Amino acid sequence: MKELRLGIAGLGVVAQGLLSIIQNNGQLIAQRTGTWLKVVRVASRTEKPEVDLLGASFSKSVDELWKDPDVDVIVELMGGVDTARDLIVNSLNKGKKVATANKAVIALHGDELINDETTGRLKFEASVAGAIPIIQMLQKALVANQFAQIVGIINGTCNYILTAMQEKSLSFDSALQKAQELGFAEADPSFDIDGIDAAHKLTILLSLAFGRPFDFEKIYVEGITSISEEDIRYAEELGYQIKHVGIIKNEGQLLEARVHPALIPKEQLLASVLNEQNAVHVKGDSSGDMLFSGPGAGSLPTASAVVSDLVAFATDDEKPIGETNIVESINESSYELVSMDRVCVPHYLRILTEDKPGIMAKITSILSEFDISIEAVIQKGSGISLSHVSVVILSNAVRESVMREAVANIENLSEVSQGIVDIRIENMSQKES
């Protein structure tokens, strides 16, 4: 029986989940894979660990992990960026293998961390979409495919909040508060609700699916703070759910990579992914439309993904598929990221305007000037005052730069209030039968 000797950095929820899986299912995993996962050393700033370390030594410095000759694999579960990066660099330099659940460190430092020297020694399945093995999907199971489109609900906090607004008719603030109470949102939630976390994850998917560098700063990012319950109701009435998604689209050799709220047609599976669940829709040229859904975070689900990396270390070749040539393919990648201006999708607009004769004509003639056609329109009392109405318009596919200008012109109308709500519509083309 082979033994894989682990040094675990951090003792938070994911590390505790990992210890618990090894304790409960270690024997099953050994039976299935021929490898024992043995925890040799755990390091954390905790004064005295209060969980069972399964006989491992305890250190307060993570440096003792990579310095320990008895440790084969460093499992980085501390979070944060700088200290995690240093630990990973030191561990890899020392010849260790590293598994991490840390999306930020991969998204921001992936280009430095993954190179000819380290290829195959750094795995990060748990960094995107928790228990969903999306990285193995892209690198192994779907290796035959050119990817046309990847659309993912990859932030559980946003999905929880939007679901709560929809199903429990809560305001954004109340939904956020409920998410915090249930542990689905941090005390400072900005990282999640502003879309940064999703953009980290999308950076990783973009790099793996298209052999690109880890281009975090090139990804367009919007959060969900501007979404109101009213928009969720209108979207519903029009046959859509509002989801916060990360999107990669491949048109020819041009790639779009963007994170923002979007109206998803109700009949698509992605629209039915609720609460804190994550899901990734992948369209491959051979596989067709695939959806993978599951818990995107949490102690045991994230640790489940970490274990799959550990087992892969124990059983794969030195140069496992997918990672074999990631460095080469990054250098050779012929894909180009297009600027947001060139993205062309249908839009949902909600316009708050005084209820005066002729206002609809003014709005629609502006849209018409910009060659924007109207696919659906709703006009209703705004609920704010008797003198105002909400006009909701679904447009055809329009270039971002054109829509921005049209919206600015509509906002210039004296009857129209500032702050037109503009949400993109994502229509993953699915085969009709």
Next chain:
Amino acid sequence: MKELRLGIAGLGVVAQGLLSIIQNNGQLIAQRTGTWLKVVRVASRTEKPEVDLLGASFSKSVDELWKDPDVDVIVELMGGVDTARDLIVNSLNKGKKVATANKAVIALHGDELINDETTGRLKFEASVAGAIPIIQMLQKALVANQFAQIVGIINGTCNYILTAMQEKSLSFDSALQKAQELGFAEADPSFDIDGIDAAHKLTILLSLAFGRPFDFEKIYVEGITSISEEDIRYAEELGYQIKHVGIIKNEGQLLEARVHPALIPKEQLLASVLNEQNAVHVKGDSSGDMLFSGPGAGSLPTASAVVSDLVAFATDDEKPIGETNIVESINESSYELVSMDRVCVPHYLRILTEDKPGIMAKITSILSEFDISIEAVIQKGSGISLSHVSVVILSNAVRESVMREAVANIENLSEVSQGIVDIRIENMSQKES
């Protein structure tokens, strides 16, 4: 650059899909994996192949594949059972590797084909759920998990027919005819609509998830021929969709393995998987509830799964994980399959009865005698005659043997017509938030 030399048996749709992927994406696959997929020889009964064989030799006998020293991997895409089995046995004996999309041959001969000599040399990702990499999920990505439940829509023909009945209000016969016109059902559809195909696939999932022998004959099987549009409407009214599913449940060390139609609550993702799509819901003790959906058949999707096996051959260890110890774990498996009599789930009953005073009392008192409680009831005109009504009842969870006896007693009432419809209800417990 490594080269994997393929001998392809068969020239049907999946083989053509494989050739097409290699032609179009062969270079991409090589770039990602460091391995060229080279088609050395193709064998088929076709007089003269009409597709581009990418420079491969052509034989009319599949024996020339395993006899060819230039072939590393035999790709069995002929279908059928006996000839396929012989080809696989000969190829493995000759030391070749084999990838197959053939669920029947694995379900029926898996125990013979997978043994200490052959372990790791036979792969069959494409045999279950087409493009969905459910085998790699169970064996690799979710290796940390004990599986509590696996519920799959694993026959595209049945799912297409049930969806068409639901969405286009077709009778079973018309829906079947439409499926045949579109190529989603065979001229002789019995293999699919009687549940045999799904049972083959469930046999494979059962073996891989629980280290069981390939127990095809022990799986309980019902098809969809008794489902009427009326049942689909009632189910909808009660908040359910009728799906044909393969189910494995693990309670303690007791396993249920059964294939039959079931009412699935609408809020569960599985209920929204439409048309010819497949999906597998997996509940792991660490991962939680996961759903994987995608095309369950077809030329390119199935070939996409075959390619993932080929690439795994090219890059994995001799003894890849999951298959490493499949033989040992089969011998050691402590799981026991329970008989159908002991399965205990809620039921949907539709009873056609004369519209006479007191009949409801008679039916409910029989149920009460058997300690069966009623969760919901609908009584409506039957649409068949003015003198008859349909009584639809949802029960609590009841042992199969008890329900069978209760149904027999109700059928004995003089007012009740023969042929009570009895469909099980599957409630995958999902976390409420």
